[in-house]
Amino acid sequence: MNASLIDPALLAQDCPEALTGSLRSGHSTCIRFSHRGDLLASGRFDGTVVLFDLETNGLARKLRGHTAQIQSLSWSSDDRYLLSSSQDCKAILWDLKDGSRVRTVRFEAPVFIADLHPKNHLLFVAALFEEQPVLVDISTPDPVKQVLTSAPHRSQIERDNQTEKQAAQDAKQTTTVIIFSASGAHIIAGTNKGWVNIIDPNTCQNLYSVRLTTGVVILIRLTASGKDMVVNSSDRIIRTIPLRNLSSPELDFHNFKLEVEHKFQDLVNRLSWNCISFSSTGEYLAASTWMNHDIYVWERGHGSLVKILEGPKEELSIIDWHPHRPAVAAVGVDTGRVYMWSILTPQRWSALAPDFVEIEENLEYIEREDEFDIQPPEELHKRRLDLEDEEVDVLTIEPMKNEHEPGQFLMPVLLDVQNSDSEDDIVAVGTGQFRRKTPGQEWLDDSQVPGSGDEARRQTNGASSSAQPGPKRKR
């Protein structure tokens, strides 16, 4: 509702311009904005997943369950569920209503990436380290895993002429990145030999393959609309590929072709790219760079570099563009801090007094005809009241974009999120002054679960520590 009061020039800006803040809880290795953009999930080196509230820049929840570095995070479309995958060979689906684990899925190998189906939060795909990717149905407590292929799709003629060596090579390929298309009707996967496969999740058949590069496909991401795809690969080139016809019903994979629209690279410095992200509309593309402190932003229409966002004095790894604001978040490799770039909003001084106007140059003031007339106050007052004859509507609510609607999932506000974490026991009490946090008594009653649901369950089962009265000290 603030849009009507904000300088339109600021509203028109769609690309971040400066480092505006940072968030920290442990050493972050992976971040992802929620679809509504009010939360940022951050996976940590120690396996904890934390949620930052972007309105308060404070911690909103901690989810403990993984024991090794978090590799990927994926939100359900209603922002109620979060899928995390980790190097500890597990993927966990979290219910953010109470912080409990809906499902824990174990794999044979560390997980590269796990991506939730856009419409069904009980279905996901995962790419595994040196294993074939899997499609996992977790609608039942026992997860059903279906192995997908990494071998490229070959036409009949190709198959007939295939040499043994080629066949062996095809079989040796592994998938390094796998995601669902925006409709969920297809799976898009990238392999370690530079192939991109389109797989049907129903039949698990590879429908189409194209070799984009000879290097490893590092990351594939889509725009919010799902109409464009961007591929980062180890050959130091970022490719954007339109997917416009992927969702059409009369899609025929015999005539289907993925064509590269733009290739972004730095020919001078030969930079390689750590991570890439589309802007909310897909108009811009941001990339963090290897061994470099900057974020490169390209404009996709012309394929030109529009901005280099200067960062902190450290290399940046995972990067994500806010779903509807001109803001970018990125993780610092050395400190594990999450940095935020956004637009700068200077204070308009005319807002502080209604009779101030911001003018470009001096104007001669022309007084109103009756400006200095002396009138009886009753007269003035009466006239003022008489002017108030417009109709006002104080009730009708106009629906707005990106607004929380009643009935939508809203994460409960927990009051003791920061408790019981060694690092966050230190609280800032002033500039440069810190003190250890005083542990307080259990304030929430049993129906409100602290931290994660698992912890609460453990507490009730064990009935050891939580039964003690008085303050608990963690270390």
Next chain:
Amino acid sequence: MSAEDSELRPESSRPNSRDVDSGRSGFNTTSPSERYYTPPPERKELHYKLTMTLMGHKKAVTMVKFSPDGKKIASCSSDATIKIWDVEAARYEHTLEGHLAGISTIAWAPDSTMIASGSDDKSIRLWNARTGRAHPYPCLGHHNYVYSIAFSPKGNMIVSGSYDEAVFLWDVRAARPMRTLPAHSDPVSGVDFVRDGTLIVSCSSDGLIRLWDTATGQCLRTLIHEDNAPVTSVRFSPNGKYVLAWALDNSIRLWNYVEGRCMKTYTGHKNEKFSLGGSFGVYGPRDNRSAFVASGDEDGAVWLWDVGSKVMLQKIEKAHEGVVFSVDTYSGPECDMIVSGGDDNAVRVWVQKETEPNTMDSDGARPAKEAEHVPDGTADGVDGDAVNGDVEMVDASGPQ
């Protein structure tokens, strides 16, 4: 805040803000232009009746609030306690004790599980509304009395205004200040969040109403009335497009904050010394509701005005002995309710029934003749001594 403390400086130096309407009754203020205003077809009169008197506070009740789900009423008082009452069961539930001085303001979290309170002991406390227990960490940071607070619509932030002339934004989860706004040059008497949480409004006895961007903390607009009367309370309209501001010149004004214009002035009541608070309410048929403004006054009455026509819909005379500090409304599926709190230490609940037969007040006289009622200030329900009649008394002053 005791009643004496909550008294703001009377602006006696402004003659034109004084003579305005003190002598008139609500209906004589109808201005010529309002003759052209075609009133909507539904009845232009309301009949709220007393159903409950909630006794227990030992000093003046400074604020009363319905929980967002309408099941509870919270009241705070200058006796440094908050009391929670169950509306349906007409039952006293909890007394929240912990503040060291009078409490001026309370706010319910949007999910009705938590109450925040601001006190003259400079702290803001969070309370579990179900258990009545206090959160271990009070929100400390203000340098003077906390005078007004509001929850953000998601419940993750609190905005507070204080006598230290600043507006603070608090992170509820961490109970620490997120942002401090050097907002005014006089005590900040009122704050509110807009319904999507992106704007904050604050008002002060310096006569200014300011709108702030929640995300950046920048002032986006300042509203000031020509008379510059101290503004004592401010609220966004239910749709967030207007702000309603109580001023100490016997006026409540509805502002279009985008254009910076005063759209409506509600007058008739007496408000020159005390900081009063009120609310928007709704009336009329369910599919086409109209809005009213509810406020107390310094003579013990509760006033309800139609938002569009500025016509008085009901004046509950002698609702309280002395000043009516706070009024809140709730529109439920069966009946609409108003709660008021005043200088006589009482909290009173008033009900307007939608459908007549299923009755909560057994006063059957009202329904039949209600259509012919002329809002002339003499019909029953308008000036009848509402404290009499078939009402429940709930007393919490026992050993609690």
